[in-house]
Amino acid sequence: MVRPALVLPPAPDDRWQLATQMGVTDAVIHTLEIGDGTQFWDYDHLRRICNWFEDAGLSVSVVEGSVPLTDTTRLGLDGRDEEIAAFQQFLRACGDLDIGVVCYDWMAGIRWARTSAHVESRGGSYVTAYENDKMRGGPTHEAASRSREELWENLEYFLERVVPVAEEVGVKLGLHPDDPPREEVRGVPRIINSVDAYDRVLGIYESEHNGVTFCQGNFAAMGVDIPATIHHFGDRINFVHFRDVEGDADEFVETWHDDGPTDMLAAMQAYREVGFDGPMRPDHVPTMAGEQNDNPGYHTKGRLFAIGYMKGLLEQTR
Ligand SMILES: O=C(O)C(=O)C[C@H](O)[C@H](O)CO
Numbered sequence: 191m192v193r194p195a196l197v198l199p200p201a202p203d204d205r206w207q208l209a210t211q212m213g214v215t216d217a218v219i220h221t222l223e224i225g226d227g228t229q230f231w232d233y234d235h236l237r238r239i240c241n242w243f244e245d246a247g248l249s250v251s252v253v254e255g256s257v258p259l260t261d262t263t264r265l266g267l268d269g270r271d272e273e274i275a276a277f278q279q280f281l282r283a284c285g286d287l288d289i290g291v292v293c294y295d296w297m298a299g300i301r302w303a304r305t306s307a308h309v310e311s312r313g314g315s316y317v318t319a320y321e322n323d324k325m326r327g328g329p330t331h332e333a334a335s336r337s338r339e340e341l342w343e344n345l346e347y348f349l350e351r352v353v354p355v356a357e358e359v360g361v362k363l364g365l366h367p368d369d370p371p372r373e374e375v376r377g378v379p380r381i382i383n384s385v386d387a388y389d390r391v392l393g394i395y396e397s398e399h400n401g402v403t404f405c406q407g408n409f410a411a412m413g414v415d416i417p418a419t420i421h422h423f424g425d426r427i428n429f430v431h432f433r434d435v436e437g438d439a440d441e442f443v444e445t446w447h448d449d450g451p452t453d454m455l456a457a458m459q460a461y462r463e464v465g466f467d468g469p470m471r472p473d474h475v476p477t478m479a480g481e482q483n484d485n486p487g488y489h490t491k492g493r494l495f496a497i498g499y500m501k502g503l504l505e506q507t508r
Pocket residue numbers: 220254255256293294295302366369405431473
């Protein structure tokens with residue numbers, strides 16, 4: 191079953207209540223986006239958060255991005271074995287707490303990148319955009335000296351050590367695409383930028399626990415056919431980010447969920463057809479009237495709209 195989910199703060203505020211009022215039961219913890227930026231979780235800390243959510247009628251089904259994984263591991267630096275051990279420990283805690291999905295990414299040096307967060311969209315709402323020409327210049331990033339093959343070797347090293355633990359404890363990993371899905375951003379190489387790249391990742395360790403976070407907006411920026419690609423990955427999709435963009439990996443603008451180039455109904459139909467059984471969250475949303483745009487993509491009103499839209503699509507594909 192597709193379960194609409196939302197990134198919620200790790201302590202309650204009205205966003206928890208808005209979620210339950212909309213019938214959302216699945217919470218995503220991503221404190222780098224909503225919260226205090228915590229990335230290193232131990233069992234007790236997570237237990238406390240899970241209990242709190244449960245008391246409010248919500249369950250934590252994903253920890254995303256804000257996970258104990260840094261460039262030490264992505265770049266294969268000294269200390270990666272200790273970091274991987276911490277990640278294994280974190281997976282065990284998630285398993286104990288029935289947190290079914292862990293979403294991570296392999297973007298070294300530069301996280302998800304935008305060059306504008308105030309592009310005017312429908313009715314004066316704001317969306318984010320990326321223009322590669324505006325990204326050039328500035329100091330050379332330390333990670334720019336790394337080769338694509340090194341990043342692959344490091345990812346392989348990581349997966350060989352963490353997927354067996356994920357299998358053992360019943361947690362599914364979902365690798366998020368590089369955003370934007372380019373060969374490089376400001377000279378820093380990126381590798382998770384195509385369907386072929388994902389095929390390579392999935393082949394490194396054949397297990398449903400080594401899967402995909404299907405961030406639709408990034409696959410749209412890759413220029414692929416979205417429903418066909420959902421069918422291509424099938425049961426290796428462990429988590430979905432529902433959103434759309436207009437443009438490509440050199441230059442794009444994010445769109446309202448109901449106003450982008452992708453046939454969202456066909457996409458939802460495809461998730462149904464492949465039997466996707468897991469959390470699906472709206473990703474970046476427009477900033478709407480009365481919101482400050484101080485956390486672009488993650489304000490509340492657009493997410494309420496997106497959940498309603500997703501639920502409508504889900505009814506159409508029953
Ligand atoms: O770039 C995006 O679309 C994201 O949502 C970023 C992800 O949250 C993050 O990279 C997950 O590890």
